[in-house]
Amino acid sequence: MSLLTNVMDHSLDDGYAEAAARRRAAGDRGMPRTLRARLGLAAGLVLAALVVTVGAAQARVAAPALAKEREELIDRIDRETEAADELESDVDELRTEVDARRRAALRQSGGSDRMELMGILSGATEVHGPGVKLVVDDAKDSGAGGDADPRGTSSFSDTGRVRDRDMQRVVNGLWESGAEAVSINGQRLTALSAIRAAGDAILVDNRPLVPPYTVLAVGDGSNLSTRFQNSADGLYLHALQENFGIRTAISAEEDLRLPAAPSVIVRTARPSTESAQPRTEKGTS
Known part of the structure; x- marks a missing residue:
């Protein structure tokens, strides 16, 4: 009966009881739960601010490089545009020279004003x-x-x-x-x-x-x-x-x-009525 009485009176081991008592004592002396939550929130905010700061710093470092690439691209476009304008100007000058030489050749070969008019109406000349x-x-x-x-x-x-x-x-x-x-x-x-x-x-x-x-x-x-x-x-x-x-x-x-048209391509042609008529030549006897 004395053993049963001892078990009933001491159902929790003494070591467990001492450990529970120590935890309660440490909890009473430790940090309050609300303070621990505030410290955790503050740590999270600091971490977020650190991430934003690092991102801004990286963007600031990359900005000059992007601006330089943009300026180089604009300069390249300007150079190519200027080169294209020069080529177009050269084409216009050459076209004018060709037109002048064609008119001169037509005059030397007996071309009439009708040929000049045809060039104007067809758009071949300025x-x-x-x-x-x-x-x-x-x-x-x-x-x-x-x-x-x-x-x-x-x-x-x-x-x-x-x-x-x-x-x-x-x-x-x-x-x-x-x-x-x-x-x-x-x-x-x-x-x-x-x-x-x-x-x-x-x-x-x-x-x-x-x-x-x-x-x-x-x-x-x-x-x-x-x-x-x-x-x-x-x-x-x-x-x-x-x-x-x-x-x-x-x-x-x-x-x-x-200006003259850039190119006038004749797809079909037929002789005129005058040139189509056969020529007769007097023979010598």
């Missing part, structure tokens, strides 16, 4: 004289889309932008009104020229043009201007201006200079 300057530009608030678009956004054609078909009608109207030579933004038009669209861009002979579109037409000055404005295509352009905000300005000019 031309200057009185004519009309017509500037066509997009509507003031036009864009790829949006509520500010004066034509709305219901379809591709209902926009405030000048389209390829608009420029086709303008050019055809000028030809019909008596223009002898036409160019758009310095691009000479010929009987083989094509005005097409690529997205929102207008292509003339596969060369993209940007607004405003400056159309130069050599012809009978003020008479050409009047005939064009009274034509169906001139009235169409006026309707675009009145209804959709397309901006236009037309004026008669005393002297316009139009």
Whole structure:
């Protein structure tokens, strides 16, 4: 009975009891739980600030290198653009020289003024004289889309932008009104020229043009201007201006200079009626 009584009275080993007492004593003397939580939060904030600081320092170190690469790229673009401009200038000079030599050769071989006129009408030679300057530009608030678009956004054609078909009608109207030579933004038009669209861009002979579109037409000055404005295509352009905000300005000019077309390729040819007739020669007997 004394053993059972001892087990009941001392159910927990004395060593466990002493360890529990020591833990309680250490807890009473140790750091409060709220303070430990605050210290942990502070340590986390310090670590986050350290990461941000290191990232900013790395970005500051890399910024000069990126700026240098950007400047080098801009300089390279400027150099290439300047080289392209020089080459284009050389091409224009060579084309002018070729035209002059061709005209001289035609005169020496008995060429007439008709050959000169054919060169002008075909766009193979540079031309200057009185004519009309017509500037066509997009509507003031036009864009790829949006509520500010004066034509709305219901379809591709209902926009405030000048389209390829608009420029086709303008050019055809000028030809019909008596223009002898036409160019758009310095691009000479010929009987083989094509005005097409690529997205929102207008292509003339596969060369993209940007607004405003400056159309130069050599012809009978003020008479050409009047005939064009009274034509169906001139009235169409006026309707675009009145209804959709397309901006236009037309004026008669005393002297316009139009460059020659970059290349005029003859795909087919046939002899004229005069040259096709057989020649008869008197024989000697």
